[in-house]
Amino acid sequence: MNIIKNRYLYFLISLLVIIPGVIFMIINWVNVGTPLPLGIDFTGGSLLEVQFTGTRPTSEQIQSAFLKFAPNTDPVIQALDVDSYAIRSKTIDDATKGKIVAEFESLSGSPVNTLAFSSVSASIGAEVTRAAGFAILAAAVFILGYIWYAFRGVDHAFRYGTAAILAMLHDVFVVLGVEAILAYFLGWEADALFLTALLTVIGFSVHDTIVVFDRIRENSHVYRRVAYEPLVNHSIVQTLDRSLNTQLTVMFTLFALVLFGGESIRHFVLILLVGIFSGTYSSIFNASPILVVWENQEWKNWFRRPATAQ
Amino acid sequence: MNRRNTNWLILIIFLLALALWVDLSKELSLVNPFNDKAIFSRNVETRLGLDLRGGLQTLLEADLPANSSISSEELAVTRQILESRANALGVSEVVMQTAGERRIVAEFPGVSNPEEVVASLQQTGLLEFVDMGTTPVQAGTVIKTDFAQSDTTDGASTTPEATATADPNQPTPTTAPDQPTPTAEPTQQEQPVYHTVMTGADLKEAHVSTNQTGQPSVSFTLSSEGAQIFADYTTTHTNQYLGIVLDKTVIEAPIIKNPITDGQGVIEGGFTAQTANNLAIQLRYGSLPVPVKVVESRTVGATLGEESVRKSLMAGMIGLGVVILFMLLYYRLPGFIADLALIIYAVLSLALFKFIPVVLTLPGIAGFILSIGMAVDANILIFERLKEELRAGRNLRQAIDLGWSRAWPSIRDSNTSTLITCLILYVFGNTFGASIVKGFSITLALGVVVSLFTAIIVTRTFLHTLLDNLKLADHPRWFGL
Numbered sequence: 001m002n003i004i005k006n007r008y009l010y011f012l013i014s015l016l017v018i019i020p021g022v023i024f025m026i027i028n029w030v031n032v033g034t035p036l037p038l039g040i041d042f043t044g045g046s047l048l049e050v051q052f053t054g055t056r057p058t059s060e061q062i063q064s065a066f067l068k069f070a071p072n073t074d075p076v077i078q079a080l081d082v083d084s085y086a087i088r089s090k091t092i093d094d095a096t097k098g099k100i101v102a103e104f105e106s107l108s109g110s111p112v113n114t115l116a117f118s119s120v121s122a123s124i125g126a127e128v129t130r131a132a133g134f135a136i137l138a139a140a141v142f143i144l145g146y147i148w149y150a151f152r153g154v155d156h157a158f159r160y161g162t163a164a165i166l167a168m169l170h171d172v173f174v175v176l177g178v179e180a181i182l183a184y185f186l187g188w189e190a191d192a193l194f195l196t197a198l199l200t201v202i203g204f205s206v207h208d209t210i211v212v213f214d215r216i217r218e219n220s221h222v223y224r225r226v227a228y229e230p231l232v233n234h235s236i237v238q239t240l241d242r243s244l245n246t247q248l249t250v251m252f253t254l255f256a257l258v259l260f261g262g263e264s265i266r267h268f269v270l271i272l273l274v275g276i277f278s279g280t281y282s283s284i285f286n287a288s289p290i291l292v293v294w295e296n297q298e299w300k301n302w303f304r305r306p307a308t309a310q
Numbered sequence: 311m312n313r314r315n316t317n318w319l320i321l322i323i324f325l326l327a328l329a330l331w332v333d334l335s336k337e338l339s340l341v342n343p344f345n346d347k348a349i350f351s352r353n354v355e356t357r358l359g360l361d362l363r364g365g366l367q368t369l370l371e372a373d374l375p376a377n378s379s380i381s382s383e384e385l386a387v388t389r390q391i392l393e394s395r396a397n398a399l400g401v402s403e404v405v406m407q408t409a410g411e412r413r414i415v416a417e418f419p420g421v422s423n424p425e426e427v428v429a430s431l432q433q434t435g436l437l438e439f440v441d442m443g444t445t446p447v448q449a450g451t452v453i454k455t456d457f458a459q460s461d462t463t464d465g466a467s468t469t470p471e472a473t474a475t476a477d478p479n480q481p482t483p484t485t486a487p488d489q490p491t492p493t494a495e496p497t498q499q500e501q502p503v504y505h506t507v508m509t510g511a512d513l514k515e516a517h518v519s520t521n522q523t524g525q526p527s528v529s530f531t532l533s534s535e536g537a538q539i540f541a542d543y544t545t546t547h548t549n550q551y552l553g554i555v556l557d558k559t560v561i562e563a564p565i566i567k568n569p570i571t572d573g574q575g576v577i578e579g580g581f582t583a584q585t586a587n588n589l590a591i592q593l594r595y596g597s598l599p600v601p602v603k604v605v606e607s608r609t610v611g612a613t614l615g616e617e618s619v620r621k622s623l624m625a626g627m628i629g630l631g632v633v634i635l636f637m638l639l640y641y642r643l644p645g646f647i648a649d650l651a652l653i654i655y656a657v658l659s660l661a662l663f664k665f666i667p668v669v670l671t672l673p674g675i676a677g678f679i680l681s682i683g684m685a686v687d688a689n690i691l692i693f694e695r696l697k698e699e700l701r702a703g704r705n706l707r708q709a710i711d712l713g714w715s716r717a718w719p720s721i722r723d724s725n726t727s728t729l730i731t732c733l734i735l736y737v738f739g740n741t742f743g744a745s746i747v748k749g750f751s752i753t754l755a756l757g758v759v760v761s762l763f764t765a766i767i768v769t770r771t772f773l774h775t776l777l778d779n780l781k782l783a784d785h786p787r788w789f790g791l
Contacts, residue, residue: 098425203731250683253629262621
């Protein structure tokens with residue numbers, strides 16, 4: 001099996017996955033001002049989910065009842081199932097929410113269950129956003145540092161670190177892209193759990209890459225005379241069984257969560273699933289081929305016209 | 311069977327027994343058989359997070375300019391006062407923790423009246439000494455005083471604007487929750503308005519003491535200004551009642567026996583050590599040292615929670631089942647041993663969650679289920695190595711040892727990167743009281759650590775034990791070759 005030989009094909013496949021995601025990020029950016037529509041964890045605001053035990057009022061009724069107690073909060077009402085509503089708005093406090101739910105009860109004439117209510121002030125949201133950026137940066141720095149440390153005895157430790165980071169960025173873009181597409185079509189919002197999934201994917205991506213790199217490190221001691229390209233390819237093939245099997249077991253557990261785990265973490269688990277799949281792909285088809293590209297300094301030939309007879 | 315392997319086997323069985331004990335009990339206790347005294351006791355009930363059982367979570371932030379410094383002690387005291395208030399509301403199992411330098415996370419499992427709870431948290435904790443004349447008001451009664459209306463400069467440094475806006479709705483269950491600000495005129499006319507002699511701002515110190523009969527009491531010292539006011543007042547009001555009022559609720563109404571001119575006083579009256587201590591705390595810190603505001607509030611209904619528990623448990627079982635089946639089919643005998651290790655892993659992790667205790671949230675459970683997949687990863691790495699060594703013609707015992715020692719660097723390095731991510735997630739979740747993020751990082755990190763133990767030590771020990779007792783070398787098929 002020669003994976004390294006077709007490296008540019010695999011880079012192309014990655015691009016074909018990433019580019020639509022980037023396009024949708026741009027579309028989202030034009031529509032809502034951020035590449036991913038952000039949830040109230042980041043923007044601040046309130047989300048109220050209510051379930052009616054009796055007749056469900058129309059969304060116009062809901063809107064006017066909401067505005068009666070919380071004027072100028074721009075409520076956006078979304079019907080859920082047959083008996084519930086989700087109402088997004090600017091930040092309202094618990095006392096106001098209590099009045100609104102009481103008003104809903106008098107509207108429908110029967111008890112109303114508050115399924116969930118979240119309210120985040122804008123200042124906290126802004127701070128969480130800053131911290132999120134910082135967390136991603138910290139993850140990248142720490143992991144780069146760790147890879148450099150783990151490979152300190154190997155020639156070109158910096159290359160390994162950079163290749164691992166590039167593979168990680170690949171996974172980050174795949175996840176962001178998929179989220180952007182889902183956000184566009186299903187109205188999903190990035191929340192704190194999305195960030196958690198993203199950071200977990202970052203950790204896993206490097207986890208997978210290290211396993212392959214580790215084999216390259218080991219093999220470079222064993223087969224000193226073998227050229228770099230076949231050495232890398234051999235290492236990938238040797239770890240392929242493990243990569244696929246680990247991938248499968250993680251997929252099994254995550255699929256079980258997606259199918260049976262309930263609505264509230266489906267988004268989170270789905271993002272994990274996409275990210276971990278991408279992590280395995282990138283560690284096999286991107287990270288190690290990048291090492292070869294670097295070793296051969298192939299970029300010198302990228303933009304050179306093929307020699308033609310004059 | 312070699313000695314080292316036997317030791318490991320004994321340790322594993324011991325740990326497993328210990329873990330099963332934790333898993334199957336709600337409370338751990340060891341009783342000394344000679345005197346029936348408990349040597350050790352710990353509640354190990356599974357703790358479910360708010361997203362699983364329903365309830366209210368709020369994030370409170372110091373309501374002070376961003377550049378003002380708040381000492382960790384001030385914040386801790388604020389937390390303590392808020393917690394005792396919440397307990398006074400009758401909410402059980404309140405969890406309050408400081409988060410970062412200026413925030414407090416408060417969790418109220420299973421509350422049905424979040425509005426009321428939030429309202430009570432935002433009260434500032436105003437301590438007043440009020441003139442009650444000759445008729446004492448019973449402790450626990452909500453009264454009106456003239457302090458809030460007339461005077462906002464006194465004690466304003468510790469209770470900014472709070473005196474004017476403090477929500478008079480009291481944490482008594484009799485108050486209607488939908489009337490947080492009873493401004494109705496009639497009630498105001500019926501209720502007498504008491505005169506506030508001074509506020510907690512004039513209090514310098516308060517601590518628990520014991521009087522001659524050994525009864526706990528509370529001694530307090532006033533600032534020099536406060537001592538003057540108090541001296542004047544007690545001289546002219548001997549044999550009258552002095553109300554000690556916190557957030558407009560009467561705590562005590564002792565009688566003034568003698569004029570108090572030295573700024574020292576003792577409050578007596580039916581205290582236990584506990585109530586005396588509470589009062590001392592309230593007197594000392596009557597006003598919250600740090601005023602707080604609610605910056606985040608999340609309520610989850612109980613129905614949503616129940617459903618989530620059931621579904622995620624089912625998902626966990628199915629995930630575990632499929633992984634077990636896969637390992638068995640693909641890796642045969644080692645797979646079977648890995649499956650045993652996986653079950654031990656689940657038993658140990660659950661015991662740790664219960665013992666530490668880790669509050670289980672939905673993402674936390676996801677983290678745990680995810681770590682099942684990770685737990686197998688170390689085994690897969692080892693077994694693939696083992697197969698390679700067998701194919702290379704080594705004998706079984708050598709192959710096992712080489713498989714483990716050669717797979718170890720990869721396992722160590724790759725798991726370290728996951729642990730680094732967990733650490734970052736934990737710090738992030740902790741700063742913002744995002745217990746779901748925190749929960750995920752804790753369960754994932756614990757899962758990784760426990761899985762290292764089970765995947766490496768447990769499987770190797772079991773495999774060696776089998777190797778010593780069965781002629782495994784005759785059956786390469788058992789290793790999936």
